[in-house]
Amino acid sequence: MSGFHDALKAGVFVDEADFVVVGSGAGGGAAARALARGGASVVVLEEGPLAETASLGVVARESMSRLFRHGGKMAAFGRATLPILQGRCVGGTTFVNSAIIWRLPDKIVADWVKRFGLSATVDAAALERVYRVIEDEMSVRAVEEGVTSGRQDLLLRDAAAQVGIAGRFMHRSEFGCRGSGRCLHGCPHEAKQSTAVNHLRRAVADGANVFANAEVRRVLIERGRAVGVQGRGFQIKARRAVVVAASAIQSPNLLHRSGVRHPHLGHHFMAHPGTTIMALYPDRVGAWSGASQGYEAIGLRDELGIKVESINVPPEIAAARMPGAGKRLSSYLDRLDHLAVWALAIRADSEGRVRPSLMFGDRVDYQVSSNDLGRLRKGLKRVGEMHFVAGAKEIIPGVFGLPEVMTSPDQLHLFDDAPLDPRAYSMVATHLFGGCRAGIDPATSVVNAHLRVHDVQSLYVMDASVFPTNTGVNPQHSIMALSTVAAERLLT
Amino acid sequence: MTQLETHWADQISRTLVIPGALDGVIDDSDFGAGYADECAHSPWYVGLVLRGLLWLVWFGPLVAGPRRRTFGGLDAQEREAWLDRLLSADAYLLRTGALFLKLTVCTVALGDMRALKQIGAYKLDEAGDEETTPSLVPLGKRGVS
Numbered sequence: 112m113s114g115f116h117d118a119l120k121a122g123v124f125v126d127e128a129d130f131v132v133v134g135s136g137a138g139g140g141a142a143a144r145a146l147a148r149g150g151a152s153v154v155v156l157e158e159g160p161l162a163e164t165a166s167l168g169v170v171a172r173e174s175m176s177r178l179f180r181h182g183g184k185m186a187a188f189g190r191a192t193l194p195i196l197q198g199r200c201v202g203g204t205t206f207v208n209s210a211i212i213w214r215l216p217d218k219i220v221a222d223w224v225k226r227f228g229l230s231a232t233v234d235a236a237a238l239e240r241v242y243r244v245i246e247d248e249m250s251v252r253a254v255e256e257g258v259t260s261g262r263q264d265l266l267l268r269d270a271a272a273q274v275g276i277a278g279r280f281m282h283r284s285e286f287g288c289r290g291s292g293r294c295l296h297g298c299p300h301e302a303k304q305s306t307a308v309n310h311l312r313r314a315v316a317d318g319a320n321v322f323a324n325a326e327v328r329r330v331l332i333e334r335g336r337a338v339g340v341q342g343r344g345f346q347i348k349a350r351r352a353v354v355v356a357a358s359a360i361q362s363p364n365l366l367h368r369s370g371v372r373h374p375h376l377g378h379h380f381m382a383h384p385g386t387t388i389m390a391l392y393p394d395r396v397g398a399w400s401g402a403s404q405g406y407e408a409i410g411l412r413d414e415l416g417i418k419v420e421s422i423n424v425p426p427e428i429a430a431a432r433m434p435g436a437g438k439r440l441s442s443y444l445d446r447l448d449h450l451a452v453w454a455l456a457i458r459a460d461s462e463g464r465v466r467p468s469l470m471f472g473d474r475v476d477y478q479v480s481s482n483d484l485g486r487l488r489k490g491l492k493r494v495g496e497m498h499f500v501a502g503a504k505e506i507i508p509g510v511f512g513l514p515e516v517m518t519s520p521d522q523l524h525l526f527d528d529a530p531l532d533p534r535a536y537s538m539v540a541t542h543l544f545g546g547c548r549a550g551i552d553p554a555t556s557v558v559n560a561h562l563r564v565h566d567v568q569s570l571y572v573m574d575a576s577v578f579p580t581n582t583g584v585n586p587q588h589s590i591m592a593l594s595t596v597a598a599e600r601l602l603t
Numbered sequence: 604m605t606q607l608e609t610h611w612a613d614q615i616s617r618t619l620v621i622p623g624a625l626d627g628v629i630d631d632s633d634f635g636a637g638y639a640d641e642c643a644h645s646p647w648y649v650g651l652v653l654r655g656l657l658w659l660v661w662f663g664p665l666v667a668g669p670r671r672r673t674f675g676g677l678d679a680q681e682r683e684a685w686l687d688r689l690l691s692a693d694a695y696l697l698r699t700g701a702l703f704l705k706l707t708v709c710t711v712a713l714g715d716m717r718a719l720k721q722i723g724a725y726k727l728d729e730a731g732d733e734e735t736t737p738s739l740v741p742l743g744k745r746g747v748s
Contacts, residue, residue: 169716169719169724169725169727170714170715170716170719171710171714172641172710172711172714173714176644181645181646181649182644182645182646182649184645184646184649191695191699192699289726290726291725291726292724292725292726293725395723397723399722399723399724399725399726400723400725400726426713426718426719426722426724427709427710427712427713427714428706428709428710430709430713431702431705431706431708431709431710435687435690436618436619436683436686436687436690436705437618437619437621437679437682437683437686438621438683439683439687440619440620440621440624441620441621441623441624444620444624444625444713445624445625445626447722448722448723470648471646471648511698515691534695534699537702
């Protein structure tokens with residue numbers, strides 16, 4: 112009987128399927144949807160829990176402990192520690208992100224086709240068709256002013272217009288968003304169209320089984336062919352193929368644990384490291400009303416490789432970025448509702464590596480380069496300027512070596528001399544790529560243009576780990592589209 | 604965490620987030636227990652770091668403070684100054700460790716419905732917000748039930 116099941120309660124009671132999909136996020140959800148729609152029997156295995164909508168809360172440490180990998184305390188290590196946020200629940204990161212939708216930029220498509228020979232999956236006509244279906248099914252729409260926008264979105268819009276930077280309201284996959292600002296906690300109204308709410312329910316309607324709390328330990332490979340998966344207390348045979356969609360960190364590590372060896376496996380790990388500039392305004396901003404992320408300034412993408420977004424970082428976390436302790440911190444906490452937070456995400460050139468670790472489960476080595484930091488500090492200066500233009504009285508740069516608080520645009524020149532050292536910045540990595548990069552050359556890529564692991568029959572990887580470069584835009588939509596195209600091809 | 608560490612966590616937390624902050628709505632919270640809970644629910648190595656940070660903050664003034672006393676022996680102003688010093692330390696590990704401790708304390712202290720309501724977050728005071736939008740409506744558009 113198809114449905115959602117909790118492996119801790121019911122066990123994984125299916126022992127065979129046409130396709131076994133490991134992971135239920137953007138890649139796994141979309142692949143499962145496409146495969147089930149095509150009439151195949153599909154089992155989706157998710158290591159995280161199934162979060163009942165009625166049980167979702169608003170306290171960051173509870174939500175993160177329950178829905179994020181390592182309780183939101185995962186990090187990459189280099190000269191600086193870089194926190195990594197990844198969903199770990201049915202729906203994966205789509206359950207806890209802001210549902211921002213971007214198609215893969217044309218320049219990236221052209222680059223992937225030219226340099227990596229990916230025309231089989233990154234096919235313009237196929238992608239266009241799939242994008243349209245996903246955008247229709249997932250109800251993609253722009254944030255509406257006065258309906259789902261918040262004041263900090265409008266401040267960013269007005270500031271971007273005044274300094275001549277192009278921008279737009281976010282395009283999000285939602286149906287019935289009320290602007291509760293709780294995306295990170297999981298949508299309490301099921302308005303956000305995560306794969307848990309949309310793709311997987313559609314797959315289940317087409318006969319799929321989705322198991323929560325079902326961690327896959329390894330893919331079973333016999334005589335060069337993937338024949339199933341093994342997890343804690345279960346084993347499932349895959350009649351046609353195993354689809355690994357466990358993310359840019361867990362997919363390469365799962366392949367490694369399964370005996371796949373390749374000099375590039377786990378390498379070319381990339382991210383969009385991001386930081387924020389917070390600012391205090393004379394009037395109430397109420398950053399936690401409206402869509403969690405409502406507006407984006409996109410005019411710096413070509414010049415600096417940076418996208419600027421309004422974001423309602425949970426108040427508990429924003430509070431920690433406020434200056435000082437005790438009385439000084441308290442004076443800022445009393446003005447939290449006057450706070451606007453704008454994030455900058457860099458399309459970083461830096462590459463790192465992921466590998467399994469006996470102590471930590473997964474180990475990520477990654478360091479933001481000085482070249483990337485050079486672009487970041489230019490972006491920070493521009494965003495600081497935008498805050499002042501919008502009427503902010505104090506900005507909090509969050510850069511060690513600069514004043515904790517700037518009160519005048521005359522101080523913005525200090526960004527020019529901000530250190531090119533990752534230890535000076537408070538950054539977070541959200542969008543992750545690489546580790547199983549795709550390409551037609553088996554010597555330099557882990558999976559081929561159809562996203563099948565070179566030299567292993569019936570083993571596919573369908574998530575951002577196959578992306579040969581990072582994208583500079585929010586990746587959910589491109590992951591879904593590529594996975595759908597690749598999964599549909601498996602049916603033919 | 605030991606009882607002693609829980610006591611330290613409470614004292615340090617109350618120096619970071621002083622009584623009266625947010626109009627005093629969280630003054631009666633048990634920050635020490637919250638910190639211990641955070642430790643218990645973190646991966647083992649993070650829990651270890653969180654405990655280590657308590658030791659660093661508590662005994663650091665004995666070595667590097669002006670009065671050679673533990674954190675507990677400092678007055679309120681000195682405690683605040685000590686935390687400020689750690690948060691702005693030149694040494695990256697000290698500074699990042701102090702920030703991580705501050706983050707944990709803030710998530711514990713402000714992770715309270717009274718605090719979130721006081722801040723005006725998430726439309727918590729609006730009536731009817733608990734209703735769930737029927738998610739099968741968009742599915743229905745595609746003929747899936």
